[in-house]
Amino acid sequence: MTAAERASPSKGRGGAFAAILSFATLLLIGILAFSIRLFSVIKYESVIHEFDPYFNYRVTQYLSKAGIYEFWNWFDDRTWYPLGRVIGGTVYPGLTLTAGTMWWVANALNIPLSVETVCVFTAPVFSAFAAWSTYALTKEVKGVGAGLTAAALIAMVPSYISRSVAGSYDNEGVAIFALVFTFYLYLKTLNTGSLFYATLNALAYFYMVCSWGGYTFIINLIPMHVLLCIVTGRYSSRLYIAYVPLVILGTLLAALVPVVGFNAVMTSEHFASFLVFVIIQVVALVHYIKRILTQKAFRVAVAFVLTVGTVSALTLIGVLIALVATSPTKGWSGRSLSLLDPTYASKYIPIIASVSEHQPPTWPSYFMDINILAFLVPAGIIACFLPLSDSSTFVVLYLVTAVYFSGVMVRLMLVLAPAACIMSGIALSEAFGTLTHSIKYQLDLPDPPAPPAVTVDQAASSTPQVSSVTAAADSTKEKSTSEKAKETLRERPVKRNRKKEREIIEKSVEKKAQKKKPPQVLPLEASAVGIVLLLLLGSFYVIHCVWAAAEAYSAPSIVLTSHTADGLHVFDDFREAYAWLSHNTDENDKVASWWDYGYQTTAMANRTVIVDNNTWNNTHIATVGMAMSSPERQAWEIYQSLDVKYVFVIFGGLVGYPSDDINKFLWMVRIGGGVFPHIKEPDYLRDGQYRIDGQATPTMLNSLMYKLSYYRFAEATMDGKGYDRVRRTEIGKKFFKLTHFEEVFTTHHWMVRIYKLKPPKNRLRGKNKRKTKPVSKKSRPTPPTKTSGRRN
C-alpha cells in the first residue's frame, strides 16, 4: 500500500490520480484475495480443515490459554504416548504466534473472537498481504503495471488457494507471504543499497524461519543470485549491502528459533550461504585493492593470491568434505535429500513417500494449479531479459529453481505459484503495454498532420527523415547519458541519491525502448485483436480460479457432502466419533489409530494418541502399523503393552469413502515391515495384487485392520453379501467374531469404528480358555500358507 503511495510522486505522470487508482486497485486485490478464499465458509462452515491445521489450532489454543512462556516450555503428553513431544522446541512457531497475537489484539479491543475464528481467517488475511507484497516485489522488477497484474494473478492462483482457503490453518498460509516479502526486501535493498531495508530484510527472513521449513529455499536462492551477479560481473556495493547483513543477522536470528537452533550453522542446507558469504568478501576486497593499487601491482597481487588461495581452499574443501562425509545423511535432512534426489524418499523412507503431497506432480496438476500462467511464464522470462537488471535476473532464477522443486514434490507447487504470477504479471503487463501503446500511437498519428491538407506530400517526404534523425540522435544521447550515469554510479560510494539516479537509468532505458517503439509498432487491428484475446485469456483464468476455489479446494475433508436426488447429504462421521470419544471415555484413555488421525484426535477428542501426523519417530509408527497388520491376539498384546484402551479405524466401505484405512493398509504394512521384518508385504498380496475378496491371502483376512473394518459388515449390507463399495467387491471373510476387541461405537455411516480392548482375562479362566485356543492357533498355522503363496 505504502509502496503504491510512494510510487506516485516519482511516477508523476498520472500524478495523484494514478496513485489513488493503484491504491484502490491494490485494496480491491486484497479484498479479492480474502473473499475468494471464503467459499469454504459459505459452502461448508467456519471450521478448521484437514489434519495439520488441527494441530496448529490446538497449539494456538494452548498459547492463548497458557501464555507465551508456557508455550515455549510445553511438553505435550497427549501425543506419542508414552514418549510425548516437546512442542515448544519442535514446532515452527510463526503461524501460531501470528494468530495468537491477532487473537490477543482483538480481545484487547473487546472484540470477543474465538481462537477458532481467528485461526480460520488467518490464511485469507495473509494471502491479501501476500498479494500486496507480490505487487511490491514485481514493482521493484518491472514497475507498477506489472506489479498490479502480478498481484491480481496471485490473489487468485489456485495453487495458493489450495493452501490458504479459510480454515486451512497451516504454515504455508503465512509462509508464502513471508517468502515473497523477504524477496521483495532483498530486491529493494539491492536496488537502493539501503541498510535500513537490509535490516528489514533480515527481520522478514526471521519471520520466514519462524513460519516454515521452506526458509532454506530463501537461504539457498539468494546466495545463488549473489553468485550469479558476481560471476556475470554485476558486483556492486549494493549487492554487498543486500547480502552480507542478511547472512549475519539472518543466521543469528534463525538460530533463536528453537526448532532451528544450531541447525542454522550445522546442516548442509545453510552451507551455500556461508560459502557465498566468503566469496563476496573476497570480491569486495579485490575491488577495494584494485582501486588503491596500480594496474601492475594489482596483477602481481592477483597472481600471488591465486596460488596461495587455491592451495588453502583445496585443503579447506577437503576438510569440509571429510566432515560432512562422516555424518550418515551427509548433513542433509531427509526431506531436503528427497528434494535433491527425487527417488530418495521412495527408496529409503516410506513415511515420507506415503504422503500424497510428497509425490511428484502430474502434468494436469500444473494446469490445474497455475492454469494459463504456465503459458505466460516463458513470455515473462523473455520480458525479463529486455533489459536485464539485477532484480530481473533474480526473478528468473527464482522461477527456474521453483519449477524444479515443484517437479519433485506436488506440495512445492506452492513455491512456484508466486514466481509464476510475477512472470505472468510481467508478461501480461508488457503485452498490454505494447498493444495499447501502438493503438495510442496510431490514434495520435492523425492529429499532428492537421495543418492544411496541402502539406501532405511534403510532410510525407520530410517526416520520416526527421523522425529517423531524431531517433538516432535520441538513442545516442540516451546511451551517453546512461553510460554517464553508470559511471557516476560506479564511482560514487553509497549515497542516498543513488536510488533516483538508478531510476533515471532504468527510465531512460525504458524510454529508449519506447522511443524505438514507433518503428516496431503493430497495426491497429492486430493490437485491438491482441488486447481482446489477452482479456479473454485473463477471463478464462478468473473463471478457472473461481471454480477451483469453489469446487476443488474448499472442502474441509472432515465434513463430506454428497448430492443425492433429495438434496444435500452430509457425512459428519469424523466429528461424531471425536465428540463421542471426548465425552464418553475417560480423560486419560489412550486411543490408537493410524497416524493420519492423530492430530485430529488430540485436537477434537482431547485424548492421548500413540502416533500422530508429526512423523518423527518411525519405530513408533511402525509399531502401530505392525499391530494393525497383525492377527487379533498379537495386535491386542501390542496395544496392551502400549496401554491403549481404544482403537479406531476409518472405514468407507459402506458409503464409498475411498481414502479409508483399508486403502492405506499397504503403507501400514510397508512401514511396519520396515522396522519389524516379520511383517512382509507379499503376505498381504495375492500375486502382487492387493485384494480383500475371497482371493485375499489369509494373512490379510486375519489382520486386525481387516477384522475391525469388516466386523458385522456383511450383516449390515443389503443381502448379507458384504459388498464393499470402495473396493467394488464382495469381502472375503464375512461372519467372524472378535475375541479381544469389543465394538463400542460406530458412527452413523460406519465411517469411524471405535473398538475397546477387552481387559485381560483372569488367570483362573485361562484353564477354560485352552479349549478355545484353537481359534488363535488357527491364525498361527497361516504363515506357511502365506509363504507358499509368496513363492508362487
Add this chain to the structure above:
Amino acid sequence: MASSMPRSLLSVSSLLCLFFALACAAPANLVLTKVDRKIDLSSQIVRSTTQIRVENKGSDPASELLLALNSAQAKSLSYLRVTTSEGKGKSKSQAIVLRVLPAEAQSPANVTFYSVQLPKSLNKGETVALDIYSAFTHLLTPYPVEIGQSDVQLVLFHDSAHFLSPYPVKVQATAMKVPSFRVESFTKVEPSKISDGEIRYGPYENVPALSYMPITAHFENNEPFAVVKELEREIEISHWGNIYITEKYHLTHAGARHKGGFSRFDYQSKPSASGASSFRHLLARLPPRAHSVYYRDEIGNISTSHLRSDLRKTELELEPRYPLFGGWQVTFTIGYGIPLQDFVFKAEDGRRFLNITFGSPFVNVVVDNLVVKVVLPEGSTEASATLPFAAEEALRTKYTYLDTVGRPVVELTKKNVVPEHNVHFQVHYRFSSVAMLAEPLLLVVGFFAFFGACIAYTHFDFSISKSSSSYQARQQREEVLDAVQRIQKVMNERAATSDKLEASLRDLARTGNVATCKAARKEADAKLKDTNKDLKAILDSLPASSRSTVLAKVDTLMQKEREKQEKLQQKHTVTVEAYEKKLSSKEIDSRVAPYQQKLTALKQEVAELFHLLDD
C-alpha cells in the same frame, strides 16, 4: 448398593413413623378430611397432584398449614405450588396461588415441613380445599443400574402408601400412573391393585398423623432421561432491534447406565428392540419469529437438526451428534435471535423491562444447574430482576464488541429446574436511546483519529536531527521537486499558448482572416512574456546548492523551449506576412517549410526533455 437401599430406607422410615407418632403432635388441630393423590410416573419427572380438604377441629383459628415431605423427596423437590379455589364444584374458576415457605416449625429428622399460608385463617369447623402440585427430579432410580443395548430400562419408585402429613387423615387414596403395562413389582398395602397402567392404593381411613407406609414400585420406563447438568443461557439485548439468546448445554442421559458395546448394526436394523431407553432427538419450542438459529458444539456445526416455524411457534428438532445411551454425555450450543419488540417493553415509570421465559426451551428436560444471564445494553442502569420463584441473583459486567464501560449482566442461578419453571420473568432497567449511538460514534472517532494521524504524519516533519546531511538532502530534493513541478506547470501553459497560436494559423489557412490571427499572436506574446518572468522567478528560487543535473536539465529544457517558441513565432510572422502579401499557398508552404521542419524537431526534443524532467 442400590439393591440394599430400598430395604434400609424401609426399616429406617418405619422406625421413624413410630417416633413421630409419639413425639410430634400436630401443630394445630387440623384434620385432613379427604386426600386424593395422583402421582404421574410416566416421565423422568415425578409429578404429584394432591387434592386435600382441611378442616379445623380445634378452637383456635389456623392461618397456616404444614406440608410434609420425606428427606429424599425434599432433596429432589423442584417445584411446589399450592392453590385453593374459591367456591365449589363447577365454579372453580380462579385459583389462588398460596405462598409456600420453608416451615419454621420444629420438624422431625428425615421430614421437611413446608408451611402454606392460608388465604384467610380457618376458624373452628371451617374447611378449605387445596390443590398441591409438586414436581420432583431424580426420584426414579434405574434398577438394574446398568443395562445392555437390547434391554429395557426399569426404574424404582419409593413413596409412602399413606399421605405423609403432620395431621391425621380421614380418607385418602393414591393413584400412580406408570408409563407402560410392564410393572415388575409393587409393594402391596391392602387395599391396592393395578389396572390400566395405574397402581392404586387405598382408600385408607383414619390414618394417624405422620404415618409412613413405605411402598416401592418397579416398572419399565423408557422415556428419555434427558438431564442437562449445566445450562448457561445468555440473553443479550441489543436496542438495534434484536435479542440474541445463546444456550450452552451439557446434556447427559441420567437413566440406567449403558453396559457393553454399542452395535450400530443392531441400532439401525432393529430400532424397536435396541436402545429402547436411548434417545436421539430433542425438541425445543423457541419463541415465534425466532431467526438466525444455529446449533453447534466446540468442534463445529452440527448438521442434524430441523427447524419448523409458523406464526405461533418455532420448533427446533435437533439430534445430538450421536444417540445418547445411559450415562453418555454430550455438549452443544444453540443460539437464536428474536425481535426486540416482542420481548422488551416500556414500563410506566420510564424504565424498560424484558419479559421472557426462564427455563430451557426443550420439552421434558431437567436442568440440574441453570444460569440465566441477561446482558443489558451498555449504559443501562438500575437493573433488577423479578421472578415468580426464588433464585440466586448477582450483578456482573461483561465486555463484548467495542465496549468501553462494559454491559451490566443480571445473573440468575437456580438448581433443579423442570419445565414448570418455564414461565415469564422480568428484568427492569433504565436505558436511554442516545446510548445506542456510543459505539458507532466510537468507530467514527477512531477512524477520524486514524485518518487525522495519517494526514499529520504526511504533512509534518518528524525528523529528529534537522542538521543531518540526509535530512537536508531530502529537504532539498523536495524543494527541487516542487520547483520542477512549478516549472512543468508553466511549461504546460506555454505549450497551450503555442497550441493556440498554431490553431490560429490553421484558422488563417482556412478563413484567411489575418486580423484575428494577429490578435491571437498579440495575446500569445503577452502570455509568453508573463510566463517567461514566472520561469525566471522559479529558477531563481531553486536553491543554488541543488543538484546540478536537475538544473542543467531544466536549463536545457528551457533553452529548447524558448527556441521552439521563437521558431513558432517566426513561423507565425512569416505566415501572416505571406497572407498579408496574398501569396499563393504553395509559396507560403515553401517559405514556412524550413521553420516547420525545425519546429517539429524542437517540439519532439522539448517533449523528450519534459518527460525526462518527470523522472
